[in-house]
Structures are given as structure tokens and as C-alpha cells.
Amino acid sequence: xxxxxxxxxxGLWPVSVAWDGVCIHRVWFGRSGGRDPIPQEITEFLAGRxxxxxxxxxxxxxxxxxxxxxxxxxxxxxxxxxxxxxEIGASAGTHARVVGGALARNPTxxxxxxxxxxxxxxxxxxTPDTAIKKELLDLEARxxxxxxxxxxxx
DNA sequence: CAGTGTTCAGGAT
DNA sequence: ATCCTGAACACTG
Numbered sequence: 001x002x003x004x005x006x007x008x009x010x011g012l013w014p015v016s017v018a019w020d021g022v023c024i025h026r027v028w029f030g031r032s033g034g035r036d037p038i039p040q041e042i043t044e045f046l047a048g049r050x051x052x053x054x055x056x057x058x059x060x061x062x063x064x065x066x067x068x069x070x071x072x073x074x075x076x077x078x079x080x081x082x083x084x085x086x087e088i089g090a091s092a093g094t095h096a097r098v099v100g101g102a103l104a105r106n107p108t109x110x111x112x113x114x115x116x117x118x119x120x121x122x123x124x125x126x127t128p129d130t131a132i133k134k135e136l137l138d139l140e141a142r143x144x145x146x147x148x149x150x151x152x153x154x
Numbered sequence: 155c156a157g158t159g160t161t162c163a164g165g166a167t
Numbered sequence: 168a169t170c171c172t173g174a175a176c177a178c179t180g
Contacts, residue, residue, distance in 0.1 A: 066177060085161050095175045096161040102177075104159055117160075125160030133160085 006036035010046040011135055015110075017042060024056045027108045029128055042110065048143040051079040058108040066094055067102040074103070077116045080144035082137065084120045100124070110136075 001021045008015045016033025018026040024039075037043070044050035054075075061071040070092045077083050085096035092099070103114040104127065115136040118124045126133035 089161085089175095094177075097159065097175065098161090098177050100160045101158080102160095105178080106160095114160075119161065121162085123160090127160080130160085 004036065005033040006038040007031045007033040008038040008043050008046060010132070013129075013132055015042075015046065019056075022056050024058050024108050024111045027110050029109075029132060045110065046139075048139050048146075051140075051143065051147070053111055056111050058111050060107050061112060066092060066098060067105070070094075070099055070102045071106065071112045074112055074114060074117060077113060080140040082116045082118050085117060085124065086120060088117055116140075 003018060003020045003025065005016065005018045008017070010029075013029050014031035015038065016028050016030055017024060017038040018033065019039060039056075041050060041053060041055065045053055058071070061068055061075060070088060073088055073091050074083075085099045088099045089096040099117065103117060104125070106112050106114045109115065115126060115133045123130060123133060
């Protein structure tokens with residue numbers, strides 16, 4: 001199977017994906033991915049019509065080392081929930097700042113939901129724009145509320 | 155080795 | 168609320 005590249009959109013931001021079958025090599029915010037479409041499941045996710053992207057794999061989480069361990073832990077954060085850098089660090093047996101460093105180099109945002117990792121006091125950062133992080137969290141909050149009419153808490 | 159990062163807690167103002 | 172400090176540490180060049 002050959003590597004393909006395509007572009008889609010998340011609100012105001014162009015999103016590009018480089019992938020090969022279910023293996024997502026890279027996801028970035030920008031339109032250098034060309035004019036071909038991206039995988040339909042990702043398009044649906046970005047539109048709030050899908051909450052699960054676990055069918056895809058990312059090479060980054062299969063490697064050895066602390067960063068890969070962090071990526072695997074981050075992928076287990078349920079849709080619509082968040083964890084702090086400190087919590088992820090404790091789970092991975094390392095320090096919060098290392099989590100920040102690993103997520104800053106995350107080659108596949110969205111697939112590895114680094115936007116669900118926030119600071120204890122601040123929302124934390126996001127490349128290229130924290131507004132995207134806020135928007136993603138907002139999308140997940142809205143989508144989850146819409147989809148679970150029986151789990152409202154007063 | 156030096157520099158860099160999406161942190162955290164504590165203290166001063 | 169904002170600013171500064173020191174600690175902790177994987178990864179890159």
C-alpha cells in the first residue's frame with residue numbers, strides 16, 4: 001500500500017494527513033498535504049460525527065522509550081475527557097515536563113489526542129495555535145452531550 | 155555537553 | 168492576578 005497525502009478542514013483550520021492504509025504517519029495543521037481528501041473517519045471525527053479513531057495506528061506509539069509510552073497512555077483518554085500533564089507523567093513514571101516535551105513532538109495529533117492533555121492551571125500549549133486545542137475540546141464536549149441524552153447530571 | 159519544552163509548586167508583590 | 172524561581176528529565180544537535 002502506498003503512502004498518500006490529503007487535506008481536510010477543521011473549522012477555520014486546514015488539516016493535512018499523510019497515511020498508508022490504517023497507519024497514520026503524520027497529521028499537521030496546514031494545507032501542504034495537497035488537494036486529495038483525507039480518510040473519511042477523520043473527516044467525520046472533525047465534524048463531530050465520530051468519536052472513535054482507534055482503528056488507526058501511529059508509528060510513534062509503537063516505538064520504545066518514554067515518549068511512546070506517553071503516547072499510548074494519552075490514546076486511552078476517553079473522548080471528551082481530559083488529563084493533566086502531571087497525571088500522565090505519574091502514569092508513565094516520569095515528570096510533567098517530559099510529557100510536554102513528548103506531546104510537542106507528537107507527529108500525529110488527533111490520532112494521539114494530545115489536545116486532551118491540559119495543564120493543572122492553564123490549558124497548556126498547542127502547536128500551531130492553542131485556539132485549535134480549545135476548539136477540539138469544545139467539539140468533544142458538545143458532541144458527547146448530544147450523544148448521551150441519558151447521562152445528564154443535574 | 156548545552157539548549158529546549160504544551161509543567162508544577164511555592165513565594166513575593 | 169502576575170511574575171519569578173528551582174526542580175525534574177527525555178530528546179535533539
